[in-house]
Amino acid sequence: MVVNGADVLGHVGLSQPDAATLEPLLAQAIGMPAGPVGSLTRLFVTPPGRGHGHATRLLDVVAKKAADLGIPLVLDVSDDDHGAITLYERAGWQRVATTRAEWLNAAGENALLHHYVSPETMRKPAQSE
Numbered sequence: 001m002v003v004n005g006a007d008v009l010g011h012v013g014l015s016q017p018d019a020a021t022l023e024p025l026l027a028q029a030i031g032m033p034a035g036p037v038g039s040l041t042r043l044f045v046t047p048p049g050r051g052h053g054h055a056t057r058l059l060d061v062v063a064k065k066a067a068d069l070g071i072p073l074v075l076d077v078s079d080d081d082h083g084a085i086t087l088y089e090r091a092g093w094q095r096v097a098t099t100r101a102e103w104l105n106a107a108g109e110n111a112l113l114h115h116y117v118s119p120e121t122m123r124k125p126a127q128s129e
């Protein structure tokens, strides 16, 4: 979390979905791990906090945590989130698959979801057991 006094400026989460539930092309890109996988979730910086590098630092925090845990790190982002896509790609994340989500976007369509793998994970994919 990023705070300024009592104000929360941003946050990010790290969930651990079951590897068996991963999108198949994503699982393949990270070496079909049998163990836990980290998923970067809920990245958000409030409008007044944007443009100061907070999201970049939050990405680094999650990448370090995943490295400490020894797990591969992935994320999903909606095609509508242009700023986030630029952020991830500038930070070296690699898009490995695109699918349709079950949930609907603001236009009432099944959202287009891009699946990304962290630069650290691309350099050192997990070993399957």
Ligand SMILES: CC(C)(COP(=O)(O)OP(=O)(O)OC[C@H]1O[C@@H](n2cnc3c(N)ncnc32)[C@H](O)[C@@H]1OP(=O)(O)O)[C@@H](O)C(=O)NCCC(=O)NCCS
Pocket (backbone or CB within 6 Å): 042, 043, 044, 045, 046, 049, 050, 051, 052, 053, 054, 055, 056, 057, 076, 077, 078, 081, 082, 083, 084, 086, 087, 088, 090
């Ligand atoms: C996307 C978001 C997290 C970026 O937060 P931030 O703290 O402003 O990001 P940073 O300051 O670390 O940005 C680093 C780089 O990412 C890119 N970037 C970030 N926001 C961008 C935007 N809106 N448009 C284009 N590029 C953007 C830029 O290359 C930026 O570098 P620069 O400032 O030197 O140009 C924030 O705008 C946000 O919370 N958006 C709404 C929620 C969201 O989309 N979350 C992601 C869901 S997967």
